[in-house]
Amino acid sequence: MSAVRLKGLTLRYGGVDVAAVDNLSLEIGDGELLALLGPSGCGKTTTLRLVAGFLDPEAGEIWVGDRCLSAPGNVVPPERRRMAMIFQSYALWPHLTVAQNVGYGLRFKRDLARADREKRIAEMLRVVQLAGYEARYPGELSGGQQQRVAVARALVVEPEILLLDEPLSNLDANLREEMRFEIRRLHEAFGITTLYVTHDQAEAMVISDRIAVLQAGRVAQVGTPDALFERPRTRFVAEFIGKTNVVDGVAAAPDVVEHGGVRLTVAGARFTPGAGVALSVRPHQIDLVEPPGAPAPNVFAATVRRSSFLGDSLDYEVTITGSDLVLRVVGPATRRLAPGQVVGLRIDPSACVPLDGA
Amino acid sequence: MPTSPLRLAAFALAVVVALAVAVPVPAQDARVEAARKEGKVVWYTSLVLPSAERVAKLFETAYPGIKVEVHRTGSERILQRVMQELQANIRNADVIHTSDAGHFVLLKGKNLLMKHAPAGVDPFPAGFKDKDGYYYGLRATLNVIAYNTKAVVAAEAPKSWKELLDPKWKGKLVTAHPGYSGVIATHVLALSHLHGWDYFKQLAQNRVMIKQSAADPSVVVASGERVVAVNGGEYTAYKAKKKGNPIEIVYPREGVPLVVSPTAITAFAPHPNAAKLFTDFTFTRDVQQFLADSEGLYTGHPDVKYPADKPKLSDLKLLTVDPEELEKRNEEIKKKFVEAFGA
Amino acid sequence: MDRALVVWVGAALALVFLMAMPLAWLTVMSVSSEAGTTLGHYRYVFTDPALAKSLWNTVVLAFWVGLVSIAIGAPLAWLTARTDVPGQGLIRGLVLASFVTPPFLGAFAWEMLAGPNAGLLNKVWRGVTGSDHPLVNIYTMPGLIFVVAIYTFPYVYIMIANTLALIASDLEDAASILGAGRLTVARTITLPMVLPAIVSGFILSVLQALALFGSPAILALPAGFHTITTQVWSFFHFPPKIEAAAAISMPLLGATAVLLWLQKRLLGRRGYAAVGGKGGTRRRIALGAWRVPALLACLAVMACAIFLPYGILAKAAFSRAWAQPVGWDNLTLANFTFTFFEYGATRAAIVNTLELGVITASVGAVLVAVLAYVTNRRLVVGHQIVAFLAFAPVVIPGIVLAVALFIAYTRPPFVLYGTLAILFIAYLTKEMPVGYGQSDATFRGIPPDLEDAGRILGAGRLRVLRDITAPLAKSGIIAAWCFIFIGVIRELSASIILFTPNTKVMSVVIFDLKEEGQFGAIAVLGLVMLALTFVTVAIVQRALGRDVLGARE
CATH class of the missing domain: 2.40.50.140 (Nucleic acid-binding proteins)
Known part of the structure; x- marks a missing residue:
């Protein structure tokens, strides 16, 4: 079971009165792809980084299945959360080759034999259509290829949870549209519980099972894309999702x-x-x-x-x-x-x- | 720089000295052994660098296994070093040798010197010996005028200290500094006795170039950068001349300041046995003769023979200063000099 | 919070040892006498005619050095950044060479070049013109200004070249299209945009001139005048007047602090190392017939800073008598033999210098790397203060730092005088801002995402540091190491106060030899020092894959 439950998460940045994330509660079902949608400054990236463990919440809890990842005084560091993340900047390591980038997470899987590791890297590169690029460095790839490396690096470790932080925002319009379907396809193929941060409502609607619209650090509404579009509950949601x-x-x-x-x-x-x-x-x-x-x-x-x-x-x-x-x-x-x-x-x-x- | 004949001579001498010292003196064995255990002697010296290094090499050849650590700088800097080190509780120097006899009065007064009479100093003249037996004159030199023979013909060269005040020398003179050199500190005091402090004020009117070491004026004159050195150690000028530089020495007729440069072992010497051995070594006839031959210095040793082209001290009118006075007026000498020359 | 505590305690301790305690002692000493607290030393410093003169000399020197540096650096920067002058790579290389040349070596070389009588240039001048008078006399205030300025103008050059490289031609075109002529564009658009860089280059040059000891000691003292730095040094002569040295250090410290504050305000938050950012396209101005004359002018400047001084050093190193003509009978290797095999102090000094260089650079590089990492990743509360402290020593001129350290560490509880440790502390403090600037830029260039990506895939903080941060920061840290190393091996103004016979370094030996007039040996040691410097610079260029001066092509 890798359903995610966020209970009353709160975080303020450096003495500011306004909370970046304010008593936020949310559930993501096992195998579900949930988008965190909202304008900049709504707390969606902060929420994602709290889930990843890069930030420690002031209050609230984070559960994955029956594992408590974060509660006051008991915070599991990112490296032990069994998650993977795709960054807006892709965060590919420029000093490592494509194969080394993709294989990095596997280094920490002790029970995986070297040969198996290589096999999984090759398999994953084939899935993202980058077979043959193993020895390239990230600097030698196009934007779309870099993005696929980032995807491969995250998926190859078979994470319990996959986190995506606006992964498509650096691509041009055509490629972006194409990659939306690609991500959806991969999600359906792998079935990983996924949290997807975006400010682009069209993207959220194409990709997600459900969308959580965030406003000022709180969840304004959660629902399927249809439900949010057809039955928005607030003016904010109605105006943010479609015209x-x-x-x-x-x-x-x-x-x-x-x-x-x-x-x-x-x-x-x-x-x-x-x-x-x-x-x-x-x-x-x-x-x-x-x-x-x-x-x-x-x-x-x-x-x-x-x-x-x-x-x-x-x-x-x-x-x-x-x-x-x-x-x-x-x-x-x-x-x-x-x-x-x-x-x-x-x-x-x-x-x-x-x-x-x- | 050493020319090869000089170096050959030095080497030959070293061999002779080594034989002379090593063979016939079993009584010294215990001292040598003790010195060898200490391994080295630290020598703070104002003898010009190449000469100091040669004396060190002679000793190291004579007593293998005992190193001489040469720390060469100007006399006044040596005193500064020693005092600064003592303030910080550093006891580094074994043997101190400067050209400012006043230093030894000062150090003796502060109980910083060890009483040690080097072997064979009895026949030295009185001016080379501390009456209490703490320090002894290792060498002596004169303060002279030197001029560039390409720029000045002998007839036009200054013959006396006073002639240097002539405005025709404006911009053509060079001096060393009493704040650096003991030779020059001695010189300044001696001339102030002779001509008064006004002499220096007037000399400064000729826009004298100011160097530091008493060895440097002859270098400057040899290079042609200035025409006449208004002071400086005679031995460096003599050596420059011997090397073929266009330089000639004038022994002024009013009198020539004689600078006796004492040496002493410190009371806190970390290598006392090596220090004694080294001090005694430097007073042997051979080393004293070496200083006279290859370095152009005078010594107190009665048996030393001097090169024929050097004047006999007895033929010159010598100006001497009292170490006590030199000590007392040390600060005044430097201050008055800086006032006159600006730096 | 535990890791914050460690960093804080570390930083606080380092601060106390490196700066606070020495500066406190300096202040105390400047107002103390046997009879109690006194302002007498200040009164003495400001009213004694000779000392007041030295203060004034310093002002004159620094001001003119600033102006001359602009006069040389600004046109050179404009030519290489905005015109099609040929040989740009060569010019930039030579500016870099001037930047890393120890100024005291330059001053020493210029003694041989432009001494009024024996100076090579003056001899040639007399030979050619038959004149009785020298062409130039280096033992004068203008001579000193010139010799200092030819090694400080790179500060102006760097500031202006980097700024010019950022001003897009669009901005100038926008003015042209509105009808402004070429001169008007230069006056109304380009100049105002470059002005902060010019002023801040001026200030940096002034600061260099204020703090310099070697060149004034070599050129001003023979001419019979002092600057503050040489005055501080002479206060250490026997009988020492440490209190006066402390008192006269204060105006120097104050002036430096004020000037740096001004410069920081001028540049905003851009700092002084390099100006970042992107501009549009830049077009080079075609010089046409002026291309070759412009190149020759650049090379003439470089002849003064590099060709002539290096040439005369090489000549002196291989000559029996430097002032005599080159010839077989004047050719010798004796200077090398003497320097390396006969003069005992040389080898010890080279060993000391290398030891101090390597240790200071290694400790310093690690320290600035940790500090820059901590401040960039905001790992502790108050990281801004840590960053400020790392930059703080930049306000302390070397000789003032040395006086402060001398006072602080010649007495219990910490007697460090006479050890290499006190030199190490001085060098570390002095080089910290340069190293920190380099490291800061390095870590700023590594996005935190790269580390987070490693964390989330299963690597712990230390593992990420090893696998990701360290390899990416490596070249930047090597560069920081080299900058510190170069700074250490050429350091004179602090060393001259802090050395003891057992802890001599190369620069001090050179200065010692200088006082004795041993030209040949100085030249040999100078060449060794230059060789060490240039090897290190080559390593930086390789590590960074770019020009040390920072301006882009």
């Missing part, structure tokens, strides 16, 4: 929110009438229809203010007639609307997701 429209309004009925004359019906809601409510409405969940002839629930007339052609779709900014509400809407590339044109919008009640902390 969205946040509509601030007041509950006019248990399932109706009103904003400046615009009334939106929300599926399955139980609002207290009169309470302030924020809704998230994804741009692509707003349907562009013919301007309505008569008022209908969740159907509005609107004017196109701006349109941007994105190749496979169009991004519109529209103003709802008789209101100050401005919404972003995604439309198909097959039909183009010009600024000034009047259109109809239909918003499915299930597309309106109420957010906490309005």
Whole structure:
């Protein structure tokens, strides 16, 4: 069992009042790939380094299965945590060859015979498609190749836990996309419990089983990529994961929110009438229809203010007639609307997701 | 630098000395044995470096197994070293030999000297012997004027100390420093008796180049950097001349300061037996004759013969200074000199 | 916290022994007399006309050395950094040679070159022109300034060349495109950007000149004037005036501290070793017809600093009489024979120098490596203070350090005078900032990730240090070792106060021989010292794989 449990982790940096990681609790299932997602400064890298053991928490515990790795006064050093890590900088040792880099972690596996060691290095290099590069030095490799060396070095030791710290951020866009799938493929092949730090939500969504969105040292929301996208719980999560429209309004009925004359019906809601409510409405969940002839629930007339052609779709900014509400809407590339044109919008009640902390 | 004939002579002499010392003196065996156990003698000396090293080699040849550690610097620096070392409780020097007789008055007064009369010093003149028997003059030299014969013809050369004050020598003179050299300290005191301190103030008007060692003015003059040395050990000038340098020596008619350079064993000598053996050795006729022959020095030894081209001391008007006075006025001499010359 | 404690206790102890205790003694001594506390020594130092003169001489010397260093270093830096002057590698190599040449050897060589009468240059001048007067007289204040400046201008050169190399041509182009002429660009863009480097090069040169002992002792004393350093030294002559030496050390110490503070403020956090960072592309200015004259001008400067002095040293080493013409009858190996086989002190001094060099460099390299590692990896609380302390000795001129150490260690409880240990302490203290600067840059260049990557794969802290950190830091630490070694073998200003006959080092023997006028032997020892230095420099270049001066191509 190598499920990871973080319980109430807290760490402040050098006398600063604001905690880098603030009473953070999280569970990562055995064999699961969990992404720690958040903007810079949210504490995701700090959390990863706490798990790795490079930092000692002030409070809280870290468990892997039934092994306690870190509790106040009892901290297991990194080298005995049976983890592996892939660094943003790759951290390849420039004075060691590719084979030596990859084989370094195996030096500490006493029961592994020399021949087996060589075999495993060769096998791993084959898996990352670097067979034949054994004698090269890292400085002689391209960025993508260096990255694969870093991956090979981490995987060859068959760690219980794999930690990745923004491993793709140094690659160019095409390579980055390719490597996302590669990492996912490797994860599926090896099934290692993995903690993946990134600030790129698209990357997190492609790679992860679940995502933990971090904000100011705390977990804002944990869930599958689908769940986070479809049912964000906070404004922060809704805005961080994909594009969205946040509509601030007041509950006019248990399932109706009103904003400046615009009334939106929300599926399955139980609002207290009169309470302030924020809704998230994804741009692509707003349907562009013919301007309505008569008022209908969740159907509005609107004017196109701006349109941007994105190749496979169009991004519109529209103003709802008789209101100050401005919404972003995604439309198909097959039909183009010009600024000034009047259109109809239909918003499915299930597309309106109420957010906490309005 | 040693020329090969000199070195040959030195070597031959060394062999002679070695035979002379080693063969007929069984009485010395016990002393030699004790000295050999000590292994070495540490000699703080102001005798110019090549000469000092040659004396050391002579001794080492005569007494194999006893090394002479030569520490050569100017007389005044030697005193500075000894006193600094004593302050730090370092007892290093066995034999001290400087050209400032005042040092020995000082050291004797502080009970830092061992009473030891080298064998055979009885017939030495009184000026070479401490009345209490602590130090003895190992060698003597004169303070002279030297000039470059390429730059000055003999007729124009200065004949007296006073003539050096002539403005025609401006920028052409070189002096050594009493803060470094005992020979020069002695010289400055002797001339201040003769001509008063004003003499040096006036001399300084001629923008004299200031060197340190009494051996250096003759080097400077030989190189042509300056034309006339206003002081300096006669023996170094003599040797420079013998080596073929364009240099001539003037023995000023007002009088020539005689510098007797004493030697003594320290009271705290870490190698007392070797020190005694070495001191006695340096007073043997052979070594004293060697100092006269190859180093151009005078000695107190009555049997020593001098090269024919050197004046007899008895033919010169010698200026001598009282070691007691030299000791008392040591600081004053240096201070007045620095005041006059600037450094 | 336990490891923090060890480092702290170590650092504190080292500090006390190396700096605090000696400086405290220095201060105490400067105000003490047999009758109790007194300011009399200060009054004496500042009011005695001769001493006041020496203070003033030092100011004059340092100021002019700073200016002349700029006059030489700035154009040279500009030529090699920004123009297509030919022979750039050669020029840089020669600047480096000037940088590592012991200044006192240069001063000694210039005595033979430009003594007003026997000096080779003046003889040639007289021969050619028939003039009665010398071309130059090195035994003067201008002569001294010149000889000091030709060995301090590399400080200006390094600062400016490194800065110029960082200023992208874009910045200048941006001004040109707005209509500024070439001179206007130089005046309004380039100069202001280089100005901090110029000023800080000036300050570094001034500091060198302030602290120098050998050159003034060789050139100023014969001319009848003192500087502070030679005055300090003469206070040690019998009868010693240690209190006055302590008192006159204080203005030197104070001036150094103030100047360094100024320089640090000017450069911000960039430190003085090398300026880091990246710039855009740089274009070289085509000199056209001026290429060859520019090269000749550079070589003329280098003739003064390198060719002529080295040549005359070689001549003196192989001559019976240095002032006589080269010829078969003047050719001899006797100087070598005398130096190595007849003069007992030489071998002992060479052994002492090498011993001290190797020990100081080894202990120092390990020490600065540990300090730099600790401060870079922030292993202890207050690592910034450790870093500050490692740099602190830079404010203490060698001769002041020596006076302080002399006072502190000639009395119980620590009597170190007369041992190599006191020289070791002096050298270690003096070379610490240079070594620390080098080590700091080394560890800064090794990302902590590389160590963490080893830890997480199963290697303990020490194992990572051995497998990863040490191999990566090796060349940088070798370089630190060499820098310290070079500094030690040429050290004179502290050694001259601290040596005893049994602990002579090469520089002191050279100085001793100098006082006696033994030119041949000095030249031989000087060549040995230069050979040692250049071998060491070659090792650094190999280890670092780049130019010691730090400026990029």
